[in-house]
Amino acid sequence: MFGLIGHSTSMEHAQKAAAQLGYPEYHEQELDFWCSAPPQIVDDIKVTSVTGNTIDGKYIESFFLPEMLTQRRIKAAVRKILNAMAHAQKANIDITALGGFSSIVFENFSLQNNRQVRNVELDFRRFTTGNTHTAYIICRQLELASAQIGINLSQLKVAVCGATGDIGSGVCRWLSEKTSIQELLLVARNQERLHTLQSELGRGKILPMEEALSQADIVVWVASLPKGVEINPETMKKPSLVIDGGYPKNFDARIQNPEVFVLKGGIVEHSLDIEWTMMDMANMDVPNRQLFACFAEAMLLEFEKWYTNFSWGRNQITVAKMEQIGEASQKHGFSPLLLKEAVTAAR
Numbered sequence: 001m002f003g004l005i006g007h008s009t010s011m012e013h014a015q016k017a018a019a020q021l022g023y024p025e026y027h028e029q030e031l032d033f034w035c036s037a038p039p040q041i042v043d044d045i046k047v048t049s050v051t052g053n054t055i056d057g058k059y060i061e062s063f064f065l066p067e068m069l070t071q072r073r074i075k076a077a078v079r080k081i082l083n084a085m086a087h088a089q090k091a092n093i094d095i096t097a098l099g100g101f102s103s104i105v106f107e108n109f110s111l112q113n114n115r116q117v118r119n120v121e122l123d124f125r126r127f128t129t130g131n132t133h134t135a136y137i138i139c140r141q142l143e144l145a146s147a148q149i150g151i152n153l154s155q156l157k158v159a160v161c162g163a164t165g166d167i168g169s170g171v172c173r174w175l176s177e178k179t180s181i182q183e184l185l186l187v188a189r190n191q192e193r194l195h196t197l198q199s200e201l202g203r204g205k206i207l208p209m210e211e212a213l214s215q216a217d218i219v220v221w222v223a224s225l226p227k228g229v230e231i232n233p234e235t236m237k238k239p240s241l242v243i244d245g246g247y248p249k250n251f252d253a254r255i256q257n258p259e260v261f262v263l264k265g266g267i268v269e270h271s272l273d274i275e276w277t278m279m280d281m282a283n284m285d286v287p288n289r290q291l292f293a294c295f296a297e298a299m300l301l302e303f304e305k306w307y308t309n310f311s312w313g314r315n316q317i318t319v320a321k322m323e324q325i326g327e328a329s330q331k332h333g334f335s336p337l338l339l340k341e342a343v344t345a346a347r
């Protein structure tokens with residue numbers, strides 16, 4: 001059995017989701033309430049692979065909210081993630097994905113040192129960040145969507161915002177090793193980590209965000225921001241492609257320019273309907289088939305019976321592992337979300 005640990009993108013989103021899930025009394029609740037809510041299994045899931053194999057899973061709502069980070073409720077944030085992991089383990093789930101900010105909280109607050117959660121000793125092999133599959137899917141989106149809008153990778157500059165992060169560094173390795181892109185622009189705040197990445201890759205130009213955004217033909221957005229950023233599309237190249245891999249999404253609704261194409265990054269579409277209700281609340285166009293690539297990673301590990309923390313720690317994502325999970329992804333019927341035909345036809 002696989003598990004998915006998820007959370008809402010904001011308090012407003014959580015309030016709406018609570019009403020939809022049949023907890024109308026939660027609708028008016030403020031942050032204090034969410035800080036004390038215990039994790040709950042809120043969905044039973046069935047997924048069938050195109051190979052014919054069917055697996056079962058559970059969705060665990062951690063009740064973590066990004067506002068816990070922006071309002072410095074760090075102890076609550078940490079408790080949410082550890083409690084959700086312990087809940088998954090107690091439910092005997094073999095492999096669970098730490099969705100969205102769960103793995104970021106885990107890493108940033110060194111939760112590997114907090115193995116004991118009351119009477120549960122966490123077995124980290126039962127968890128995966130799902131970041132290898134996410135990095136793979138973002139790279140495939142970049143390769144396929146640039147072809148959709150007719151831009152040739154070998155003449156392009158690609159900016160990776162969040163380049164030194166777990167997903168970002170995996171994306172940079174793939175782009176360097178497997179594509180012919182003309183130039184790689186590296187964006188993050190910590191200069192030392194940027195220089196370390198640059199020497200590992202043997203390439204890449206370090207730029208401040210504004211400059212990178214104005215020079216790039218393709219922007220891969222994988223910076224861990226708990227809320228969106230204001231980007232002026234007028235300063236961006238035309239045409240350009242933005243692959244927004246952030247959760248919560250940083251761009252989508254903001255950029256409105258016919259020559260700036262925004263694609264939801266790190267999202268896959270399954271070939272068959274998935275039996276679940278949770279994705280109705282995740283703002284997907286096709287909720288029965290579209291999902292976060294990190295969640296799909298837990299499903300792939302279950303299909304393949306690879307009961308191991310396939311993606312773990314930070315900056316360990318190799319091209320070989322991206323290829324391995326990518327093969328499993330295709331085998332079981334997942335494909336990267338691409339631009340809608342109507343968008344590309346308008347060109």
Ligand code: NDP
Pocket residue numbers: 099100101103104129130131134161162163164165166167168187188189190191193209222223224225245246247248265266267292293294295314
């Ligand atoms: P990490 O914490 O590993 O990396 C975050 C990166 O963003 C670092 O390079 C960091 O560098 C950079 N960053 C953070 N804040 C800023 C800022 N203000 N300006 C510029 N750079 C910044 O995160 P992950 O790689 O694990 O995740 C990245 C994103 O992907 C998150 O939004 C996450 O929620 C999302 N995600 C999506 C998934 C999906 O399935 N679609 C799955 C998992 C995650 P520095 O601190 O030096 O600035």
